[in-house]
Amino acid sequence: xxxxRPSVIVDTTPGKLPVRIxxxxxxxxxxxxxxxxxxxxxxxxxxxGQPPLKGVHIAxxxxxxxxxxxxxxxxxLSMNPGEEIMEGRIVLQVAQLLKPRxxxxxxxxxxxxxxxxxxxxDTPDSLRMRLSKSCMRLASPAPRTPTPPPATRPASSVCxxxxxSSSTA
Numbered sequence: 001x002x003x004x005r006p007s008v009i010v011d012t013t014p015g016k017l018p019v020r021i022x023x024x025x026x027x028x029x030x031x032x033x034x035x036x037x038x039x040x041x042x043x044x045x046x047x048x049g050q051p052p053l054k055g056v057h058i059a060x061x062x063x064x065x066x067x068x069x070x071x072x073x074x075x076x077l078s079m080n081p082g083e084e085i086m087e088g089r090i091v092l093q094v095a096q097l098l099k100p101r102x103x104x105x106x107x108x109x110x111x112x113x114x115x116x117x118x119x120x121x122d123t124p125d126s127l128r129m130r131l132s133k134s135c136m137r138l139a140s141p142a143p144r145t146p147t148p149p150p151a152t153r154p155a156s157s158v159c160x161x162x163x164x165s166s167s168t169a
Contacts, residue, residue, distance in 0.1 A: 051106025058102055061112040062095035064088035068124035089116060 006025075011018035024030065046052060065088045070076040075087040092113070099109045113119065122130075 051104075053102060054106035056106070057108045057110065059110045059112060060095040060099060062088070062091040063112075064091065065113075065116055065118050069118060072124040072127060092116065 007020050007022040009018045009020050044055065046054070064070065064073060064075050070084075070086040070088050077085050079085070092115075095111060096114075099111060102109050
């Protein structure tokens with residue numbers, strides 16, 4: 001890495017070294033990015049009496065699935081015993097509320113997913129097993145047995161050797 005080059009240090013995993021991400025030097029020209037959307041200035045002017053989003057196609061992508069996948073990705077929390085707040089469920093509900101409102105304004109709206117059903121045939125347990133095997137191949141501190149870790153153990157802890165208490169997992 002060049003000395004004095006602007007960068008940012010990202011430290012997200014306790015016990016692991018932080019990652020340095022370098023930025024493009026100001027002397028290097030930026031690459032053109034292909035856009036698959038239009039800026040507001042590129043849209044046709046509205047005709048009088050037409051809905052403001054007529055002719056606009058909006059894709060809503062409520063990413064992340066709930067259930068066991070939320071635990072696998074550590075995208076959930078619990079503030080009360082027996083209560084689970086899952087990011088995937090919340091963003092799906094927001095998208096389902098937003099879709100009819102956008103349509104009422106004249107937009108054509110596509111949803112990337114419309115349910116909590118995964119698009120993959122993999123299960124959280126099969127993904128944990130694959131991750132565990134990969135860790136063993138890479139000689140990382142993996143679990144001592146080739147069996148998948150318990151469902152309460154987050155996937156990020158498999159290779160790093162971290163364990164969370166059952167009250168926070």
